[in-house]
Amino acid sequence: MTVHSTSPQFKQNAARALNDHQLQKALGNVKQGFIDKRQMAADKLPEFEALRDAARDIKNHTLEHLDLYLESYEEKVKASGGHVHFARDAAEAREIILGICRETNAKTVTKGKSMISEEIGINHHLEANGITPVETDLGEYIIQLRNELPSHIIAPAVHLNATQVEEDFRRVHTHLDAKRDLSEPVQLLTEARAVLRERFLAADVGVTGANFLVAETGTSIIVTNEGNGDLTQILPKTHIVLASIEKLVPTLEDVSQLLRVLARSATGQEMSVYTTFSTGPRRSTDADGPENYHVVLIDNGRSSMLGTAFEEMLRCIRCGACMNHCPVYHAVGGHAYGWVYPGPMGAVLTPSLIGVDKAGHLPNASTFCGRCESVCPVRIPLPKLMRHWREREFERHLTPATVRSGLQLWGFFAKRPGLYRFATRAAMGALSFAGRQRGRFTWLPMAKGWTKYRDFPAPQGETFQQRWKRERSGRAA
Amino acid sequence: MSATPSSARPAHPRVGLFVTCLVDLMRPSVGFAAVKLLEDAGCVVDAPVQTCCGQPAYNSGDRGTTRDLAMRLIEAFQGYDYVVAPSGSCAGMIKAHYPELFEEDPNWRAKADALAGKTYELISFLVDVLGVTKVGAAFDGAVTYHDSCSGLRELGVKRQPRKLLASVEGLTLVEMKDSDVCCGFGGTFAVKYSDISGAIVEAKAKNIEETQAPTVLAGDLGCLMNMAGKLSRDGRSIQVRHVAEVLAGMTDEPPIGAAKAKAIK
Numbered sequence: 067m068t069v070h071s072t073s074p075q076f077k078q079n080a081a082r083a084l085n086d087h088q089l090q091k092a093l094g095n096v097k098q099g100f101i102d103k104r105q106m107a108a109d110k111l112p113e114f115e116a117l118r119d120a121a122r123d124i125k126n127h128t129l130e131h132l133d134l135y136l137e138s139y140e141e142k143v144k145a146s147g148g149h150v151h152f153a154r155d156a157a158e159a160r161e162i163i164l165g166i167c168r169e170t171n172a173k174t175v176t177k178g179k180s181m182i183s184e185e186i187g188i189n190h191h192l193e194a195n196g197i198t199p200v201e202t203d204l205g206e207y208i209i210q211l212r213n214e215l216p217s218h219i220i221a222p223a224v225h226l227n228a229t230q231v232e233e234d235f236r237r238v239h240t241h242l243d244a245k246r247d248l249s250e251p252v253q254l255l256t257e258a259r260a261v262l263r264e265r266f267l268a269a270d271v272g273v274t275g276a277n278f279l280v281a282e283t284g285t286s287i288i289v290t291n292e293g294n295g296d297l298t299q300i301l302p303k304t305h306i307v308l309a310s311i312e313k314l315v316p317t318l319e320d321v322s323q324l325l326r327v328l329a330r331s332a333t334g335q336e337m338s339v340y341t342t343f344s345t346g347p348r349r350s351t352d353a354d355g356p357e358n359y360h361v362v363l364i365d366n367g368r369s370s371m372l373g374t375a376f377e378e379m380l381r382c383i384r385c386g387a388c389m390n391h392c393p394v395y396h397a398v399g400g401h402a403y404g405w406v407y408p409g410p411m412g413a414v415l416t417p418s419l420i421g422v423d424k425a426g427h428l429p430n431a432s433t434f435c436g437r438c439e440s441v442c443p444v445r446i447p448l449p450k451l452m453r454h455w456r457e458r459e460f461e462r463h464l465t466p467a468t469v470r471s472g473l474q475l476w477g478f479f480a481k482r483p484g485l486y487r488f489a490t491r492a493a494m495g496a497l498s499f500a501g502r503q504r505g506r507f508t509w510l511p512m513a514k515g516w517t518k519y520r521d522f523p524a525p526q527g528e529t530f531q532q533r534w535k536r537e538r539s540g541r542a543a
Numbered sequence: 544m545s546a547t548p549s550s551a552r553p554a555h556p557r558v559g560l561f562v563t564c565l566v567d568l569m570r571p572s573v574g575f576a577a578v579k580l581l582e583d584a585g586c587v588v589d590a591p592v593q594t595c596c597g598q599p600a601y602n603s604g605d606r607g608t609t610r611d612l613a614m615r616l617i618e619a620f621q622g623y624d625y626v627v628a629p630s631g632s633c634a635g636m637i638k639a640h641y642p643e644l645f646e647e648d649p650n651w652r653a654k655a656d657a658l659a660g661k662t663y664e665l666i667s668f669l670v671d672v673l674g675v676t677k678v679g680a681a682f683d684g685a686v687t688y689h690d691s692c693s694g695l696r697e698l699g700v701k702r703q704p705r706k707l708l709a710s711v712e713g714l715t716l717v718e719m720k721d722s723d724v725c726c727g728f729g730g731t732f733a734v735k736y737s738d739i740s741g742a743i744v745e746a747k748a749k750n751i752e753e754t755q756a757p758t759v760l761a762g763d764l765g766c767l768m769n770m771a772g773k774l775s776r777d778g779r780s781i782q783v784r785h786v787a788e789v790l791a792g793m794t795d796e797p798p799i800g801a802a803k804a805k806a807i808k
């Protein structure tokens with residue numbers, strides 16, 4: 067494990083989030099914007115559904131032959147003058163990155179937005195070793211100032227409002243005039259740009275993630291909207307690409323297909339503003355680019371998902387659509403999930419990466435409404451995979467004892483129709499009689515969770531099967 | 544598996560009604576509304592002895608119990624032309640998930656496939672299989688309709704209830720915002736994660752209220768109990784009913800969660 071997880075406290079995290087008025091307001095904005103924009107983009111492209119099938123197939127094919135594509139990718143990177151490092155886990159990845167930084171005597175490292183860098187907790191490791199990491203994506207920059215994890219995989223600071231950002235800027239940018247006006251979002255943006263510009267110029271190493279790695283060419287690709295990624299990888303002497311192994315894609319043609327569903331699913335854009343390809347270090351004929359080009363390929367639990375039911379999760383292209391459409395995410399936000407990846411994709415991936423004993427709540431905290439699966443561009447059956455986790459928990463006796471014994475009791479009756487009819491007839495009769503005055507209960511001993519927020523409607527009294535027997539027995543064929 | 548093509552469909556198909564455990568226990572009138580709708584459409588309806596489709600166990604990760612219950616249900620409903628449930632969630636369980644349960648058991652897998660192929664959610668069965676285009680019911684006033692998740696996303700139930708509601712005399716449908724967003728029920732989720740469930744149903748209740756329709760309908764009793772419980776807890780007098788009750792013209796029973804009407808004569 068790498069970054070500290072509060073996933074075991076999911077319920078407490080959720081309760082806190084539900085009572086956080088500022089957060090609730092910020093989440094209100096997630097609900098509509100992303101959803102409407104994605105829908106419009108999908109509606110405008112008649113072949114969108116077919117593209118989703120193609121995207122799924124490309125990723126499935128790659129995962130089936132991942133070893134071959136990794137090999138081919140490595141060869142191509144080397145041929146273009148770059149270096150490839152394989153890291154089994156987060157600790158190895160951190161050491162490799164630190165080693166490269168030390169070789170170049172790096173003091174400052176600029177960073178493009180990268181979820182894998184959050185996963186391996188590289189920032190703290192660099193800081194602990196006297197190197198200053200600077201996030202250059204605006205959202206990431208803000209949460210770095212606050213020492214927080216991203217609350218959304220494509221909009222890391224979506225849980226914050228402008229006033230909070232203003233406070234952070236005033237707290238950290240103390241070299242600027244204390245009386246400056248920051249009341250408009252654009253002023254915050256301008257200030258961040260100015261501060262970051264100096265950082266870009268001073269950086270010794272630039273670290274980016276990768277949306278895709280292309281096996282046939284050894285190219286890494288990032289898509290961004292701010293252009294910060296380009297400056298991060300072009301200006302410093304050394305460029306390090308961090309990517310988990312499932313980012314591989316066979317060909318540029320495949321990438322072009324995946325790009326068509328990625329931005330549409332994420333932000334509703336046809337394409338992100340910048341789609342940047344980088345292949346090896348600067349060539350003599352290039353106008354700019356890094357002298358050294360390193361790729362750190364990180365496994366950190368992925369290869370053990372291959373060949374299991376959870377392999378499907380490795381298709382994920384991190385578009386964020388599943389969380390944008392998730393009623394649970396809308397209610398509690400990303401931090402409640404307690405680790406790097408929130409929402410439905412986090413509910414499936416996190417138990418794989420940090421263990422279901424720690425992250426067991428996440429796949430349980432779902433209504434299985436299926437909206438995530440209905441929008442996932444690579445058609446990952448997220449509810450099904452969450453259910454697989456529940457099955458593992460049940461098998462390993464991690465399911466809470468109260469739930470287990472309740473289920474057993476219910477199962478006992480449900481498997482014995484005669485007894486079931488007898489018992490339910492008696493129970494419903496009694497419940498109906500007790501609730502006859504108001505038609506509902508405001509409190510029931512067995513269902514406190516239910517009656518905390520809503521009444522429990524009283525049953526009509528006689529069961530269907532009782533009445534059917536009385537009225538119809540022998541009548542129907 | 545697809546539906547029996549209409550040419551091959553018997554004139555009076557034998558329908559096994561799977562009432563679902565919630566309807567059986569909580570609101571049998573929904574089951575009788577389903578019987579009426581099916582009989583009006585020419586079906587011969589039977590309700591064999593039954594318990595539960597196993598969904599609570601399935602969603603709690605208990606595959607063993609689920610399989611046991613599924614086998615019982617498969618056997619109980621073997622002899623019918625169709626199996627119909629007044630619930631997208633339970634019909635979805637049989638249609639989409641039963642085959643999955645028996646992946647390693649070809650014998651039961653075949654039986655599960657056969658059952659899945661002839662199982663339908665009530666309203667979509669009426670419209671898509673039987674070709675019903677209108678019902679003979681009347682209902683005075685505006686209603687709004689919530690699309691329950693499993694019916695909507697596993698079975699494509701969306702247009703069918705709206706089509707039949709449009710034929711109810713005196714009824715107008717007012718669409719709510721986000722009618723296709725979950726109500727927060729999710730079976731045991733509502734109890735296990737009650738804080739989150741409470742927040743989700745609060746948003747749903749707000750969307751219902753904003754339509755100003757005095758009645759909300761849906762096709763799944765779990766969601767209906769959740770919404771009814773929330774609306775009554777908040778002191779709203781919005782009436783909550785299963786869509787089948789309205790389509791069958793059987794609205795003499797008090798709405799879900801309402802007191803039995805006092806006999807005033």
Ligand code: SF4
Nearest residue numbers: 382383385386388442
């Ligand atoms: S699981 Fe699907 S919808 Fe969610 S982030 Fe990954 S690709 Fe996007």
